[in-house]
Amino acid sequence: MCGTVGLFMGCAAVSLCPKQALFARRDDPGGAVDGAGAAVHAKAGEDGTDAYASPFRNWYERATVRSADRRELGPSAADQGFFAPELVPLASHPLIADLRGERPDIHRDVLVRHLYRYLDFTAKLEHLVVNRTVLGIAHGTIGVRLPEAMRLDAFKIYCDEAYHALSSADLAAQVRRATDVRAELPEVPYFVTRLERYLEETPDDLTALTEILFVIVSETLITAQLSEMGNDRSIVPAVREAxxxxxxxxxxxxxxxxxxLRHLWGQLTPATRRRAALRVPRxxxxxxxxxxxxxxxxVVGYGFSRDDARRIVTELFxxxxVTAYAKTVSQQTVRHFASVGALDDEQVRAEFAAHGLL
Structure with missing residues (x-):
């Protein structure tokens, strides 16, 4: 039922609703539509639907959900942490370090709470955002023509993401039991709140496309530091392995x-491509x-006043x-959009530059 399942970002049932095809008319299921609803057709082969080299050829043997053991906390060395300190700016702030005399565990607690934030972010991103779109791809209800193999691979992604959410929730529960550290995280992650607000400002005819673009962005950003953390022996094994x-x-x-993205872009009208590209930097x-x-x-929970907490966070970020980080982790994403011609438009390039991404 609309608005009652999970978070409301459009129709919660849209990926399964037989009445919804986000870019296709019911009476013309093969046609994409532009922002005004006018049907358009990609030429045969124009969107690459005649060729697809699946990155999931070894999925049944290599996917985590198929091959990995449950990641369980065990005895860890005294010098092993719950997150990489260099990825947690708060852990190295001088005022936090000053608390070690009266709170010897403050450094560990900061790292644990950051781990909770990361795990919560991961679980809710996968469940509330990514898998909504992936279901639509798998069931063919988002109106983008795809090879059958791509739709089948979407089912595999759905399994992966659901397992990532489970693994994150499971690990968070284990850490709570092992450390007795609690995290006061918002029920709705901040990125979801920001996305909801942006969707409220979005023209109705672009809402569904904007959600899809957000998933493309989230799945193509590259955070090299997290990849490195997966091999960092100073991190407790269960976290490192997860x-x-x-x-x-x-x-x-x-x-x-x-x-x-290439399939999607090839099936949009030039006008809709431009409108969509302008939304990507945000x-x-x-x-x-x-x-x-x-x-x-x-920070307030560690005994600081709100003014001091605000000052500390301003110094941290x-x-x-913040802009340099966004540019670094989005370089490959920006290249993907450039490869389909999204940045050929001068206004689009200016929008990317205004957000510090060029």
Whole structure:
């Protein structure tokens, strides 16, 4: 039922609803539509539907959900942490370090709470956002013509993402039992709140496409630091292995969505392509910008005033650093959109530059 399942970002049942084809008319299921609803057709082969090299050829043997053991916390060395400290700016802030005298476990607690934030982000991204779109791809209800093999691979992605969500929730529960550290995270992750607000500002005829673009963005960003963390022996094994599992699966997802973008772009009208491209920079920043309110609440929980917490977070996340991070992790995503001609338009390039992505 609309608006009652999970978070409301359009119709929660849209990926399964037989009445919905986001770019195709019911009376013309093979035709894509532009923003005004006018049917258009890609020429045979124009969108690459006649060729597809699946990145999931060895999925049954190599996917985490098929081949990996459950990641369980066990005894860890005294010098092993729950997250890489260099990826947690709060852990190295001088005012946090000053608390070690009265709170010897403060460094560990900061890392544990960051791990919770990462696991919660992962679980809710996969369940509430990515798999909604993946279901639509698998069932052929989003109106993008795809080879049958691509639709079958979408079922595999759905399994992967569901398992990533389960693994994240499972590991978070284990860490709570092992450390007795609690995290006061928002029920709705900050990136979802920002996405919802953006969708509220989005013209109705672009809402579904914007959600799809957000998934393409989320699946093609590359965070090299997390890949490195999967091999970092200073991290407790269960966390290290869970991060590595996720990274290995996401490599296949990245390859898939790069191909999916070409299919999608080839089936949009030139006018809709331009309107869609103008939305991508904001979607990248929605995904990459830090959850400042959550970190501020955490700092207050360590005994700081709200003013001090705000000052600490401002020091942790200066605008220049936040923008530089967004540019770094989105380089491959930007290249994918450039490869389909999205950045050929001068206004689109200006929009990417205005968000610090060029």
């Amino acid at each position: 991060v590595r599992d996720h990274a290995l699966d996401e490599g296949r997802h990245h390859a898939y969505f790069a191909v999916f 979607l990248i920043r929605i995904f990459t910008d830090p959850d400042v309110p959550s970190v501020e609440r955490e 200066p605008d220049a650093a």
